[in-house]
């Protein structure tokens with residue numbers, strides 16, 4: 001019989017499929033390693049099985065024990081799949097940036113899920129990693145998988161993903177392109193391929209534009225599970241030890257728009273329904289291949305399925321809301337309305353007095369943002385944490401609820417609603433009316449582009 005004794009034995013052995021249409025006129029072949037074909041739905045199955053096996057062997061995880069992990073979703077699915085088979089309980093801490101589908105998926109495997117805020121510094125007790133570590137410490141019989149610092153994670157790829165790619169390409173692979181989250185995939189696969197090829201394989205990291213791995217300033221970005229974000233109040237930025245930086249020969253840095261729209265093209269032009277990080281990787285691979293010829297062979301790793309992101313990357317309304325899709329042309333869009341320039345920003349720790357001075361004379365509300373004030377770069381949507389107006393602050397001072405030297409954050413109104421520049425003006429107006437808001441922040445490519453009021457939208461709708 002051609003059967004598996006257990007689901008766990010079916011992990012790995014994923015297909016390598018040539019990209020035929022998104023490659024256009026490129027002459028270098030580009031092959032996609034379809035990691036979403038793994039039984040738990042992502043590349044993370046490999047690390048999950050390896051980490052649990054190693055923990056059992058070391059006596060860290062015993063029958064009836066609890067698997068605990070901080071995960072953006074896929075590692076959790078892999079761990080939960082193995083845990084279900086072997087009778088372990090699972091508790092996962094997951095950032096609220098992760099898609100609703102991923103959270104629902106973990107619960108479907110019977111795991112307990114604790115959703116943690118994404119926008120907090122690394123040292124904050126509610127940070128995903130801190131939460132997972134605390135739950136593990138407080139739960140008898142618990143084992144913290146800690147994919148960021150678990151050598152079994154990169155080793156899984158050194159032992160399986162790397163050898164598979166070498167075998168599948170008959171040793172012809174010249175370039176490996178992959179994203180870097182914990183770094184396990186690129187480290188293990190890259191180190192194996194370099195070793196077996198005598199250093200001939202070039203390893204290229206595919207990184208979100210703002211990620212610090214490739215030298216960005218660590219501000220937020222939209223693609224999930226790859227790159228490295230640094231909250232401005234983080235005291236010490238730690239990189240995972242699962243990532244060995246010397247393995248990466250160079251990086252391609254990919255803006256969110258290019259990542260997300262490449263993922264969309266993969267589905268529409270290749271029939272490959274993959275996630276946003278696969279979009280980043282393929283966008284990088286296309287750039288790499290542009291400098292190569294027919295004797296080269298590029299392998300790009302597609303970590304997970306687009307089914308994880310049907311409400312995000314693969315939803316046109318979501319893409320348009322965050323400013324990643326342009327107007328579809330038929331109806332007046334937000335971009336056709338009069339968009340006011342955004343005034344100066346204030347930081348949450350600025351005083352009420354200073355915020356009042358800033359807001360006084362500003363045309364609209366002043367945004368409270370978590371960023372260090374740098375006029376040379378746009379503010380990302382997730383950095384906007386509130387809005388204040390001069391009237392609001394004056395009223396708070398007059399009623400005695402605020403003092404001039406208080407930090408402004410507790411006195412700010414919640415952040416304004418957001419609308420995408422390519423959204424229909426009528427839909428944006430309806431959204432403002434529904435939320436009883438006078439104005440919205442207009443987004444382009446996930447960044448703050450301006451402010452639009454109800455009356456400007458009404459004029460555009462005509």
Ligand SMILES: Cc1ncc(COP(=O)(O)O)c(C=O)c1O
Nearest residue numbers: 074181182183184185225277303
């Ligand atoms: C969708 C997705 N892409 C990429 C990665 C990054 O892989 P690694 O952690 O091995 O660097 C992950 C890891 O969780 C992921 O879930």
